[in-house]
Ligand SMILES: Cc1ncc(C[n+]2csc(CCOP(=O)(O)OP(=O)(O)O)c2C)c(N)n1
């Protein structure tokens with residue numbers, strides 16, 4: 001695919017100059033192009049926030065949910081048409097805060113989709129309040145004495161719940177981020193990619209320099225199939241490991257486990273509606 005196939009033409013982009021979201025948008029386009037995914041095969045689902053504007057700037061099928069509600073919509077889209085490539089993409093506040101319970105439930109369900117989280121450790125759109133991943137001591141206009149809570153650790157939660165795939169990237173390195181996104185999209189099952197993304201306007205602590213100094217890549221000898229080692233890596237927070245932290249490709253996917261596909265793989269959206277059968281089901285329930 002030519003990367004231009006995902007372009008929306010001349011549109012206004014609402015992000016601040018220097019924001020890490022620009023790098024994620026162009027890196028995602030490059031990854032999609034290299035995987036040869038056509039815009040009509042793709043659905044990008046988001047919630048609310050700066051990161052959640054991503055499907056507005058990408059030519060593809062899109063669904064913009066309520067705050068924190070990207071994942072249930074994405075799971076439903078995948079279940080009704082398993083032939084689509086589904087990506088849920090939003091900010092750390094949207095996915096881990098407002099959408100926190102959906103995050104946990106989606107890991108457990110294991111739909112074959114990718115979840116890209118733009119992790120800037122802050123609420124960008126609403127001008128700099130603390131998000132679930134904000135570091136302890138981070139001072140904001142609301143948390144004037146600094147954040148007092150332990151940051152939410154999405155990688156450790158994912159490994160603890162035996163996620164199918166979890167990786168971490170830093171958008172200061174677009175080449176490696178692209179490779180990680182490609183691996184996630186190619187993985188069969190739920191694939192989480194948490195991408196460190198500096199918010200240059202409202203997070204003056206966790207800057208490009210800070211992320212560079214506080215991250216390192218897992219080396220080639222690292223085995224992402226070793227869950228205990230993955231957990232050790234997930235809880236490292238003085239310098240955060242980057243790369244594929246855990247992968248468990250043998251887990252059955254949500255849609256493959258659904259009764260509706262046990263006999264017939266035809267996507268539900270393409271089946272002929274049988275209103276008489278539906279009426280029978282409703283009548284049976286009424287009689288209960
Ligand atoms: C139910 C609800 N609560 C709060 C808000 C206000 N709100 C909009 S975006 C946002 C935070 C977004 O932060 P994040 O997901 O980290 O994305 P970013 O803007 O940093 O990319 C909040 C709290 C809302 N729109 N709806």
Ligand code: SF4
Nearest residue numbers: 016019050124199200
């Ligand atoms: S407020 Fe932060 S996250 Fe939002 S566009 Fe500006 S730099 Fe990016």
